[in-house]
Amino acid sequence: MTVMLDAVTQGYGSSAVIDGLTVTLQPGITALLGPNGAGKTTLLRTLATVMPPRKGIVRIDGVEVTGERAARRAREGIGYLPQDFGFDPQMTVADFVTYAAWMRGVPSGRWRRSVDQALEMVELTDRRRSKMGRLSGGMRRRAGIAWAVVGHPQLVLLDEPTVGLDPRQRLQFRKIVEALGSSIVLLSTHLIDDVDAVCDRVIVLHSGVAKFDGTVTELKSLGHDGLPGHSTLERAYMHLLPESEQQL
Structure with missing residues (x-):
């Protein structure tokens, strides 16, 4: 599978949040970095077909996503976790995940097995009958x-999937992401150590444009001791920001 954005412009009202972005995504784990307001969430919403692009083309598996019919078909192959996701507090964890399987077009005969696998991945098998509203924040995030x-x-x-997870749960999350390596995974995060641990590629957005697109190793090569940060990767990220944003 390949996902392509060709000169995509996206925004809200009169403001352009993404400006002529061209990028191709292939199987593997790609980190999406950038300061608040850089366009990360907007890009994820565009790829999830929640927002049609204002300009440009989005192709998913070779098919241009134009119109609601094409978007619905594309969504069958997309798993999207917003930073703030909605849920019915009275719904059980198993029903919540089953609903996702139904929305994605998973055949009903595979629901139970697919839900069991997903809950096992996030260590929520023993909570399958718990109501979503009774879960802790970290458990709710794992259900998401x-x-x-x-x-x-x-x-x-x-989109920021490790918010609310403790250090052990974040290590478990990394295992989950690594297990998804045969899919295209786009991970928006502010946690540089997660990027260094599991990602193959990094895209750094700033003001709606890609300031960097390459491997983690290539990004690290941009870091130097004169920049703020506790690691080579943090310093490399800071190198890509305007000088006015490098001051702590």
């Missing part, structure tokens, strides 16, 4: 990750 990965979608979009 199960929502995004149930049925093994070919494109997985994760």
